[in-house]
Amino acid sequence: MSQRDSGTHRMQVRVFYEDTDASGVVYHANYLKYCERARTLWLAARGFDHRTLADNHGVVFTLADAHIAYKAPARLDDRVDIDTTVIEHRRARIVFAQDMSCREHLLVKARFTVACVRLAGFKPCGLPAELLKELE
16 A cells, blocks of 8 residues: 555455456456455555544445446456546545556456444535544
């Protein structure tokens, strides 16, 4: 994992046999798992983690919207780079752009909106002030 610039976080994942389907390429749902991991590491690179946000602020993130375009397959033993960038944020949500590539060849373009919700009642709420400050 690395920070590419001030706004983009890069994570690399190796494709294992268990990630592939009968045709020998990454099963489509696994790209969603890779993106989730990359967003979690984006958060960690800014000094936050899901457990601390839940324990200290009583908030969690929930996926509100997902758009994914599959451009090319990843295959067994590929090293896939996942670039995660915040393209928009509001009081209670963050919109991420996530591009996956292998050897600089685009595999997947995705956009995810995550909403901040209170653990108690699962109602939308504002992002913690410390996280909002990191997004500015």
